[in-house]
Amino acid sequence: MKLESERKNKIISFLKELRSKIKTEFETLEESSRFELSPWKYKKGYGGGEISVLRGDIFEKAAVNWSGVGGDRFPGSDQDTPFFATGVSLITHMKNPFLPTVHMNIRYIEKAGKFWFGGGYDLTPMGFNDDQDTKHFHSIPKNVLGEDLYQKFSKQAREYFY
Numbered sequence: 086m087k088l089e090s091e092r093k094n095k096i097i098s099f100l101k102e103l104r105s106k107i108k109t110e111f112e113t114l115e116e117s118s119r120f121e122l123s124p125w126k127y128k129k130g131y132g133g134g135e136i137s138v139l140r141g142d143i144f145e146k147a148a149v150n151w152s153g154v155g156g157d158r159f160p161g162s163d164q165d166t167p168f169f170a171t172g173v174s175l176i177t178h179m180k181n182p183f184l185p186t187v188h189m190n191i192r193y194i195e196k197a198g199k200f201w202f203g204g205g206y207d208l209t210p211m212g213f214n215d216d217q218d219t220k221h222f223h224s225i226p227k228n229v230l231g232e233d234l235y236q237k238f239s240k241q242a243r244e245y246f247y
Contacts, residue, residue, distance in 0.1 A: 097171055131155050149175040154169070155170065187206070189206035
């Protein structure tokens with residue numbers, strides 16, 4: 086049984102547009118390289134996704150992927166509960182060893198009339214600390230979220246990655 090909802094369709098549209106914008110921005114950094122797209126199918130239900138990989142002069146490898154999958158039984162559940170999950174994930178590995186690896190994901194999951202929307206991002210500094218980069222990295226969510234939510238989520242991230 087496929088779950089259909091107006092919210093689900095809006096989220097899919099938003100995530101596909103977000104992925105497209107990210108890919109376009111990444112390609113502006115590469116003079117001669119473009120993303121290669123590989124579609125895939127979800128074998129345990131319906132849907133699938135698209136893996137997009139870029140290899141170039143700036144990015145050793147950048148992947149910006151989208152998926153949208155569903156089925157009659159939520160993974161890990163012993164009950165027949167239809168579900169749908171969609172999201173965008175990205176990871177970048179730069180050719181310059183002084184630049185950090187970046188990871189980001191944003192997800193939407195719908196099951197039994199309830200939904201969850203969330204995600205996160207992080208930098209892996211590759212053994213080089215640059216206080217200016219760290220301050221900039223943290224200033225973006227602090228400005229967007231405000232001090233209270235930033236402190237809450239920052240604490241959760243520190244505890245999770247300890």
